[in-house]
Amino acid sequence: MANKNNKNAVFSVENLNLWYGDDQALYDINMDITENEVTAIIGPSGCGKSTYLKTLNRMVELVPIVRTSGQIKYRGSNIFDKSYSVEELRTKVGMVFQQPNPFPKSIYENIVYGPKIHGIKDKETLDHIVEKSLKGAALWEEVKDRLHENAYGLSGGQQQRICIARCLAIEPDVILMDEPTSALDPISTLKVEELVQELKKEYSIVIVTHNMQQAARISDKTAFFLNGELVEYSDTNTLFSTPADKRTEDYITGRFG
Amino acid sequence: MKYIDSQKVKKRMGGRITRNTIAKGLFFFATLIGLFFLAALAYRILTQGIGNLDWEFLTGFTSYDPERAGILAGIVGSMWLMLVTGPVTVVLGVATAIYLEEYAKQGRLTRFIQINLQNLAGVPSIVFGLLGLTIFVYVLNIGEVVLAGGLTMALLVLPVIVVSSQEAIRSVPNSLRQASYAMGATKWQTIRRIVLPAAIPGILTGSILSLSRAIGETAPLLLVGASTAIFTLPSGIFDPYTAMPIQIYSWTQQPNPDFQAVASSGIIVILVFLLLMNSIAVIIRNKFSKRY
Ligand SMILES: Nc1ncnc2c1ncn2[C@@H]1O[C@H](COP(=O)(O)OP(=O)(O)OP(=O)(O)O)[C@@H](O)[C@H]1O
Ligand SMILES: [Mg+2]
Numbered sequence: 001m002a003n004k005n006n007k008n009a010v011f012s013v014e015n016l017n018l019w020y021g022d023d024q025a026l027y028d029i030n031m032d033i034t035e036n037e038v039t040a041i042i043g044p045s046g047c048g049k050s051t052y053l054k055t056l057n058r059m060v061e062l063v064p065i066v067r068t069s070g071q072i073k074y075r076g077s078n079i080f081d082k083s084y085s086v087e088e089l090r091t092k093v094g095m096v097f098q099q100p101n102p103f104p105k106s107i108y109e110n111i112v113y114g115p116k117i118h119g120i121k122d123k124e125t126l127d128h129i130v131e132k133s134l135k136g137a138a139l140w141e142e143v144k145d146r147l148h149e150n151a152y153g154l155s156g157g158q159q160q161r162i163c164i165a166r167c168l169a170i171e172p173d174v175i176l177m178d179e180p181t182s183a184l185d186p187i188s189t190l191k192v193e194e195l196v197q198e199l200k201k202e203y204s205i206v207i208v209t210h211n212m213q214q215a216a217r218i219s220d221k222t223a224f225f226l227n228g229e230l231v232e233y234s235d236t237n238t239l240f241s242t243p244a245d246k247r248t249e250d251y252i253t254g255r256f257g
Numbered sequence: 258m259k260y261i262d263s264q265k266v267k268k269r270m271g272g273r274i275t276r277n278t279i280a281k282g283l284f285f286f287a288t289l290i291g292l293f294f295l296a297a298l299a300y301r302i303l304t305q306g307i308g309n310l311d312w313e314f315l316t317g318f319t320s321y322d323p324e325r326a327g328i329l330a331g332i333v334g335s336m337w338l339m340l341v342t343g344p345v346t347v348v349l350g351v352a353t354a355i356y357l358e359e360y361a362k363q364g365r366l367t368r369f370i371q372i373n374l375q376n377l378a379g380v381p382s383i384v385f386g387l388l389g390l391t392i393f394v395y396v397l398n399i400g401e402v403v404l405a406g407g408l409t410m411a412l413l414v415l416p417v418i419v420v421s422s423q424e425a426i427r428s429v430p431n432s433l434r435q436a437s438y439a440m441g442a443t444k445w446q447t448i449r450r451i452v453l454p455a456a457i458p459g460i461l462t463g464s465i466l467s468l469s470r471a472i473g474e475t476a477p478l479l480l481v482g483a484s485t486a487i488f489t490l491p492s493g494i495f496d497p498y499t500a501m502p503i504q505i506y507s508w509t510q511q512p513n514p515d516f517q518a519v520a521s522s523g524i525i526v527i528l529v530f531l532l533l534m535n536s537i538a539v540i541i542r543n544k545f546s547k548r549y
Contacts, residue, residue: 059439064362091441101432104455113450114440163436170440 010035010174010204011056015070018051020063025051027228028070033174035204038196040219040236042212044251048228049208050098053176056206057093058086075173091118094172098179100159102151102166107134107143110151110162114170129169137165138195157188164195175199177207181214193218212252216240224248302528306521314522318488319504323515328523331504333490334403334483335472335530338500341407342414342471347464349411350418354460357419358426359448377416385413386477394481401482404494409481410471417470421463425456458545462538469534473527475502501527 011033018026025048033039033056041049054060056072058079071078079089091114102110111130112120120126130147134140139161143154151162160180167175177196181189196205196218209215215222216236223233224245232239232248243249309323317327361367389409399405429452437447484499485507491498505523508516 057439059435062435062438087441087443089441090439095439097432097435097439099432101430101436103433103436103451113437114442117437117440117442117446117450166436166440 007034007036009033010075012073013070014073016055016072017069018048018055018060019067021065025228026055029230031223031230031233033204033206034221035173036200036202037220038200038205038207038218040215040222041206041208041225042210042215042222042251043225043231045210047225049225050178051228052225053095053178053206053208056174056176057090057095059090059095061086091170092172093174093176094167094170096160096163096167096175096177096180099183100156100163102154102159102162104150104152106148107151107154107162108147110166111169114166118170133165133169136168136199137161138191138198139165155188157184157191160184160188160192161195164192168199172203174204174206177205179208179210182210189214212240224251226251302521302524305518306523306525309518309522310525314519315526319486319507323511323513323519326508326516326519328501328504328526330487330490330499331501331523332526334487334498334503335500337403337491337494337498338407338410338478339468339472341404341494342410343464343468345408345411346414346418346468347460350415350464351422351460353415353419354422354426355448355453358423359444359452374416374419378420382413382474383476383480385409386480388412389477389481400495401484401497402495403491403498405481406478406483406498406500407494409477410474413474413477414467414471417467418464421467422456422460425459425463426452428459429455458541462542465534465538465541469531469538472530472534473502475506478503479506501530 009032011031013029013031013033016026016029017024029052041052043049051060055068056074060066060068068080071080073079074089074093077084103113105113108130111133112126115126115129120129131140131144134143139158142158143162146153151159154162160183164175164180181192184192193214196207199205200220207215207219219236221234222236222239224231224239224243224247226247232243232245234244239248240252243252313325314327315332316329317325318330319328320326357367357370361370386409389405389412393399393405393408394401399408433451433455434447437451438444442450478500483503484497485503487497487499489496501523505520505527508520508523
């Protein structure tokens with residue numbers, strides 16, 4: 001589905017339902033995610049934001065009791081198809097987690113982990129990927145002289161940007177971010193936000209956030225979830241200035257949640 | 258209104274501190290009792306055994322003359338046993354632990370295996386000796402050789418190594434596995450590149466400690482036919498053997514009282530081996546102490 005700017009949908013979610021055992025967590029979600037845009041997902045705690053995000057790269061299936069129905073088309077193919085490989089999906093759809101989770105390895109080894117997994121061995125190529133990814137995550141200048149030091153020696157904000165760089169190194173198409181700044185101080189947060197703006201030129205980004213100012217600042221579209229339902233989904237400006245649904249209005253004006 | 262009345266708190270403070278001191282004293286005393294017997298044991302063994310402990314003792318075979326009896330065959334035999342037991346248990350134990358922790362679905366079967374592993378770890382060693390005798394000596398007809406002894410020891414150590422490896426694997430944070438999966442890694446890539454490297458210090462520490470337990474075991478080896486008097490060193494896994502604890506045990510059975518000192522010297526040697534293995538385990542643990 002092409003929208004007014006003639007941008008394509010990377011994801012088309014159709015009638016998605018999801019259960020944890022007997023508890024339904026997502027109800028009949030229909031949503032297109034547009035390429036080269038930042039799509040924000042907001043909503044009160046427990047409404048299913050993380051669940052939804054993790055469904056897009058099928059990470060949610062690591063929970064054994066999860067069942068789904070409906071379709072998610074990524075670039076036209078249903079990711080729930082038997083023949084669709086999760087590994088392939090996840091190299092196209094990268095993810096940054098809420099808590100920075102670098103590997104207990106050197107900065108360099110963290111970044112080349114993905115490329116190595118996918119079979120790149122040439123040292124020069126790997127060096128090049130490291131520089132490009134760290135520059136992409138606005139971290140190159142800070143760490144270029146200590147690439148072989150353990151990533152655990154970095155600050156929380158730097159660790160989170162390592163995780164972003166690590167994600168860029170697999171050259172994804174989409175980047176999913178689950179509250180990537182909630183563990184960070186304001187300055188690191190600002191850096192990550194600027195980065196997201198920069199990254200959307202090349203990538204499509206879906207970001208979960210608790211912070212409505214953040215959603216308003218950095219996203220093109222915003223989706224409001226409540227109790228597992230997608231209540232409202234529109235341009236960020238529209239959603240925050242003239243919400244169509246009463247529940248959205250209550251939420252963004254701080255009346256609940 | 259406040260629930261905690263600072264006046265009352267002050268009044269009770271003295272009693273609380275006294276009770277704390279008494280508790281501390283009691284626990285310290287309990288520790289002292291253990292330490293006392295340990296010290297007494299060490300003192301007796303050292304005074305009795307040190308006089309006899311010389312190069313000749315370390316490099317000689319056993320003998321009917323306590324002056325000339327040596328523990329070489331025991332040392333070499335124990336090392337041969339470890340050469341069989343170590344690789345077999347570590348490979349099988351780690352593989353089992355990986356399967357149980359990373360692959361097996363949490364179901365009734367897994368729980369059943371899990372519980373039985375823990376039970377097996379507590380089974381008396383002589384039972385494993387009987388099992389080894391039946392399987393390796395009689396059924397497989399390997400004979401009363403190093404291989405049979407080493408495999409019997411492997412049976413004994415395996416459950417402990419599985420359980421300790423499982424703990425090491427479980428202590429690797431899930432967020433690391435998720436990071437790896439989220440980049441499109443397969444399960445095996447994640448295990449090999451993330452889980453195992455992070456778990457290996459713990460696995461090694463646990464393995465060395467369980468092997469050091471096997472070094473002191475006597476009963477199962479007696480059952481599967483370790484020799485008590487042997488005058489050639491085994492040169493392969495199909496040769497007859499003895500082991501340090503077996504040698505010590507046979508000396509304590511000698512009527513000549515001078516052999517008690519020889520046995521004490523043997524115990525000193527075995528203790529040195531245990532201390533060495535345990536220090537290696539501690540060094541590994543400290544060197545690779547995890548930082549997540
Ligand atoms: N592993 C799980 N097993 C069972 N239920 C789960 C699991 N993870 C999440 N849930 C349930 O699914 C619902 C949605 O959870 P989810 O984590 O997606 O919420 P969220 O919107 O991300 O919340 P938050 O803002 O607090 O992160 C909740 O009711 C939660 O209890
Ligand atoms: Mg969440």
